Amino acid sequence: MRREAIDEAVAVRADFHGGTVKPVAFRRRGREHRVVRVNAHWVDRSGRHPRFYFSVTAEDGDIYQLQLHAGDLVWWLDSVTLEG
Amino acid sequence: MSHPMLHAARDAVLQPPAVPPETWQATAAAPGGAQSAPRPSAANRTAPVQTEGCAAVEASLTAEGVVAGAGIAGIAGAAGPARRGPPDPLAADGSRAALPDIDAPERRTVLHVDIDAFFAAIEQRRDPRLQGRPVIVGAGVIASCSYEARAFGLRAGMPLSEARRLCPQAVILDGHAQVYRCFAEEIFARCRAIAPEVEAYLDEAYCDLSGTERLHGGLIEKVRELKLGILEATGLSVTCGIGPNRMLAKLIGKTVKPDGLARIGAAEADAFLRDRPIEQLAGVGHAHAKTLRSMNLRTIGELRALSAEVLVALFGANGRLLYERCCGRDTAAVDEREIPRSISRETSFHRDTADPAEIDGMLEYLVGRACRTARELGIKPRTVAVRLRYSDGEGCERARGLGQPSDADPVVLALALDLLRRQFTRRVALHHLGVTLSSFVRCEGEQGALFDEPEAGRRAALFRAFDGVRRAYGHGVLVSGRALQLRGRLEEDRHGFVLRTPSLTK
Numbered sequence: 001m002r003r004e005a006i007d008e009a010v011a012v013r014a015d016f017h018g019g020t021v022k023p024v025a026f027r028r029r030g031r032e033h034r035v036v037r038v039n040a041h042w043v044d045r046s047g048r049h050p051r052f053y054f055s056v057t058a059e060d061g062d063i064y065q066l067q068l069h070a071g072d073l074v075w076w077l078d079s080v081t082l083e084g
Numbered sequence: 085m086s087h088p089m090l091h092a093a094r095d096a097v098l099q100p101p102a103v104p105p106e107t108w109q110a111t112a113a114a115p116g117g118a119q120s121a122p123r124p125s126a127a128n129r130t131a132p133v134q135t136e137g138c139a140a141v142e143a144s145l146t147a148e149g150v151v152a153g154a155g156i157a158g159i160a161g162a163a164g165p166a167r168r169g170p171p172d173p174l175a176a177d178g179s180r181a182a183l184p185d186i187d188a189p190e191r192r193t194v195l196h197v198d199i200d201a202f203f204a205a206i207e208q209r210r211d212p213r214l215q216g217r218p219v220i221v222g223a224g225v226i227a228s229c230s231y232e233a234r235a236f237g238l239r240a241g242m243p244l245s246e247a248r249r250l251c252p253q254a255v256i257l258d259g260h261a262q263v264y265r266c267f268a269e270e271i272f273a274r275c276r277a278i279a280p281e282v283e284a285y286l287d288e289a290y291c292d293l294s295g296t297e298r299l300h301g302g303l304i305e306k307v308r309e310l311k312l313g314i315l316e317a318t319g320l321s322v323t324c325g326i327g328p329n330r331m332l333a334k335l336i337g338k339t340v341k342p343d344g345l346a347r348i349g350a351a352e353a354d355a356f357l358r359d360r361p362i363e364q365l366a367g368v369g370h371a372h373a374k375t376l377r378s379m380n381l382r383t384i385g386e387l388r389a390l391s392a393e394v395l396v397a398l399f400g401a402n403g404r405l406l407y408e409r410c411c412g413r414d415t416a417a418v419d420e421r422e423i424p425r426s427i428s429r430e431t432s433f434h435r436d437t438a439d440p441a442e443i444d445g446m447l448e449y450l451v452g453r454a455c456r457t458a459r460e461l462g463i464k465p466r467t468v469a470v471r472l473r474y475s476d477g478e479g480c481e482r483a484r485g486l487g488q489p490s491d492a493d494p495v496v497l498a499l500a501l502d503l504l505r506r507q508f509t510r511r512v513a514l515h516h517l518g519v520t521l522s523s524f525v526r527c528e529g530e531q532g533a534l535f536d537e538p539e540a541g542r543r544a545a546l547f548r549a550f551d552g553v554r555r556a557y558g559h560g561v562l563v564s565g566r567a568l569q570l571r572g573r574l575e576e577d578r579h580g581f582v583l584r585t586p587s588l589t590k
Contacts (some may be wrong), residue, residue: 001211001213001255037212039210039211039212040209043270044262045266046262048556055209057212081211083213
């Protein structure tokens with residue numbers, strides 16, 4: 001497994017329902033990546049505002065880590081994990 | 085074996101047990117064990133308890149602390165400290181009222197929650213491609229490994245070189261301590277919802293459920309709900325053990341790992357412990373086990389033949405604890421530990437180094453992390469220790485007291501640097517470095533020096549401001565002095581430098 005840091009603000013389409021959020025797709029470099037599965041999610045409450053993290057599988061099969069910063073509601077694409 | 089104490093201990097094995105006869109009478113009368121617990125009967129108001137996991141343990145539900153637990157109640161009561169609780173109610177005639185003393189040691193109920201293969205399980209959750217594959221998390225040694233890896237004989241603490249030899253196909257990951265901490269907090273928050281006292285560690289927690297039976301109704305059902313809630317929220321499985329004390333709760337949990345749930349009553353403790361290997365007793369490590377095995381003592385039941393005096397002579401103060409524990413008694417309370425005994429920050433270097441700039445920078449960074457934790461807890465250390473290990477495996481540690489308790493980075497760092505200089509004397513690269521703060525006093529309870537440093541107040545305000553900025557934007561947003569030397573050598577994220585030892589990257 002190879003993890004590559006990205007650290008880019010990205011546009012994310014997400015479902016906010018019943019007090020939970022679920023990313024549906026994100027756009028990076030003009031290309032839309034549909035989320036086929038949310039593998040895990042966790043919350044980091046160590047800062048002033050919580051950060052919501054999502055490990056998602058995109059339709060290309062790669063695993064991405066998305067982050068929603070509750071302070072400014074900006075989504076970040078943290079990293080991608082590649083096979084090999 | 086020429087140690088005179090060992091001869092005495094061997095002799096003691098042949099002597100009648102040096103414990104009060106009522107203990108042995110009671111434990112001998114205690115029926116069955118974990119696998120052959122007493123059948124429920126109307127007479128002792130017991131009910132069968134369903135358990136989950138590998139072992140099917142049947143234990144008394146309502147009467148374990150009252151009826152069945154009475155066998156060792158006298159001894160445990162004598163050894164156990166008085167715990168918090170309401171004052172003893174007196175009846176009109178001056179006699180004890182009928183209200184039960186829920187805080188009596190024999191009525192304690194402790195839940196042990198252990199997260200199964202914690203780090204590895206999280207990595208498997210985050211990346212489904214890892215599921216079903218042997219996964220190792222660690223650098224240098226295994227910090228955690230999946231159950232698939234354990235099938236190859238891999239264990240936590242094993243060097244990675246040996247792990248690669250045993251299981252070449254294993255996926256080895258560095259680990260992400262901050263992620264693990266988030267998962268642990270989620271799990272322990274759920275524990276706090278059902279238990280008034282929770283003593284949490286990195287991947288396990290003790291929950292004091294004493295006196296909550298009426299609140300929760302069936303404890304087993306409540307714990308099952310807890311397990312389900314944790315699984316739904318995090319995707320992680322936990323193993324739960326319920327017992328009359330911490331030691332038994334943890335031990336019974338071990339028998340049903342992973343994803344199990346079991347309960348043991350005080351009455352079953354004797355039979356449950358008797359045939360278990362000596363190494364499973366809390367407090368018996370490699371060295372103690374070696375000593376005991378050399379005396380032909382292989383099970384906890386055999387250890388009971390030694391008197392407390394013999395065990396104290398063999399193992400010091402720890403011997404007294406061993407004596408109590410091998411009889412199934414553990415009076416240690418579940419403690420939230422508002423003031424920790426010590427705060428330790430340590431790590432291995434990514435590459436062994438003798439570069440003074442990197443070593444000093446790492447020490448300043450570790451001191452900064454430790455001092456920040458102390459300030460957040462409102463405590464100041466009196467003692468600072470620095471530990472190092474050379475690349476050839478030799479290690480040393482030295483501690484010294486501060487003239488005045490202090491949580492200020494420069495004060496602690498000055499002493500830590502001095503301790504480092506006095507220890508780092510060989511021309512060998514360093515592999516590992518750590519700092520430990522201990523002997524804490526509460527900030528408000530501290531008596532200041534008669535002639536305080538004139539800048540102390542301003543410095544405290546400065547570090548409060550630093551802490552505020554770091555709380556809001558992450559520890560890594562401010563890097564001080566020598567720690568700047570780590571820039572470019574270590575990866576960084578918003579939590580600071582990414583250290584090599586994942587569980588300690590706090």
